[in-house]
Amino acid sequence: MKLIALTGGIASGKSTVSARLAEHGAVILDADKLAREVVEPGQPALAQIVAEFGEGVLLPDGSLDRPALGRLVFGDPAALQKLNDITHPAVWRLGQAKLAAAEAENPEAIVIYDVPLLVEASRDRPLRFEKVVVVNARRDERLRRLVADRGLSEAEAEARIGSQATDAERVAVADVVLDNDGSREELLAAVDELWATLTA
Numbered sequence: 001m002k003l004i005a006l007t008g009g010i011a012s013g014k015s016t017v018s019a020r021l022a023e024h025g026a027v028i029l030d031a032d033k034l035a036r037e038v039v040e041p042g043q044p045a046l047a048q049i050v051a052e053f054g055e056g057v058l059l060p061d062g063s064l065d066r067p068a069l070g071r072l073v074f075g076d077p078a079a080l081q082k083l084n085d086i087t088h089p090a091v092w093r094l095g096q097a098k099l100a101a102a103e104a105e106n107p108e109a110i111v112i113y114d115v116p117l118l119v120e121a122s123r124d125r126p127l128r129f130e131k132v133v134v135v136n137a138r139r140d141e142r143l144r145r146l147v148a149d150r151g152l153s154e155a156e157a158e159a160r161i162g163s164q165a166t167d168a169e170r171v172a173v174a175d176v177v178l179d180n181d182g183s184r185e186e187l188l189a190a191v192d193e194l195w196a197t198l199t200a
């Protein structure tokens with residue numbers, strides 16, 4: 001198995017990159033999806049979140065009220081730290097298990113771990129990726145996308161971006177940087193080139 005990390009700030013273009021790599025045959029492991037799995041009703045992380053943040057972060061059906069929790073943590077570094085301390089170890093464990101399963105299924109697979117918080121969440125965990133790919137896009141453009149396409153207020157979008165590592169911190173751990181300030185087509189062409197190097 002070839003394990004590649006794909007990271008980038010919110011709305012930088014990671015999903016666009018991973019979708020293209022999937023078309024080429026890569027296996028995608030999405031940390032945001034893992035983070036949703038570990039807080040499903042019945043999971044220990046959800047109980048820990050309720051103990052920390054109160055019943056107000058639950059919907060009437062007992063599932064997590066994600067916008068409510070987001071409002072509590074983005075913009076409050078201490079609260080975000082508490083949430084990360086609950087979710088990140090669980091995401092990491094589940095990720096390790098899924099990677100082992102992917103390896104068992106196809107030892108030749110090229111696996112892309114799409115992990116928005118690679119820099120933030122792996123400070124105390126060993127990185128064992130063959131390559132780290134970082135997608136970069138201008139902050140103002142990411143902000144525009146979050147407000148226009150994702151329905152966040154400008155303040156909410158700023159708070160999310162501000163909760164994350166900086167471009168410089170991500171570029172510092174990158175083996176490959178994909179610039180996404182141009183068109184989608186330009187990004188896809190760069191991804192196709194990347195795939196060619198991964199499979200060479």
Ligand SMILES: CC(C)(COP(=O)(O)OP(=O)(O)OC[C@H]1O[C@@H](n2cnc3c(N)ncnc32)[C@H](O)[C@@H]1O)[C@@H](O)C(=O)NCCC(=O)NCCS
Pocket residue numbers: 009010011031032035065066067069070073080083084087088091116117121160163164
């Ligand atoms: C706070 C929550 C409930 C908000 O949910 P929501 O559906 O609004 O956002 P979603 O989970 O789809 O995340 C969207 C993007 O927000 C950013 N983001 C999410 N969590 C964090 C975080 N802890 N720190 C900084 N940015 C974050 C990422 O860029 C992510 O791609 C949720 O993000 C969460 O549980 N976060 C903690 C777990 C986590 O760290 N997930 C990130 C992948 S490991």
Ligand SMILES: Nc1ncnc2c1ncn2[C@@H]1O[C@H](COP(=O)(O)OP(=O)(O)OP(=O)(O)O)[C@@H](O)[C@H]1O
Pocket residue numbers: 008009010011012013014015016017116145149180181182183184185187
């Ligand atoms: N070069 C581009 N030109 C125009 N729109 C783009 C470009 N790249 C991505 N987009 C659009 O910007 C939005 C964010 O892209 P994408 O979902 O790939 O980012 P992401 O990094 O996965 O986001 P998130 O961190 O929120 O999961 C999407 O609506 C996507 O279609």
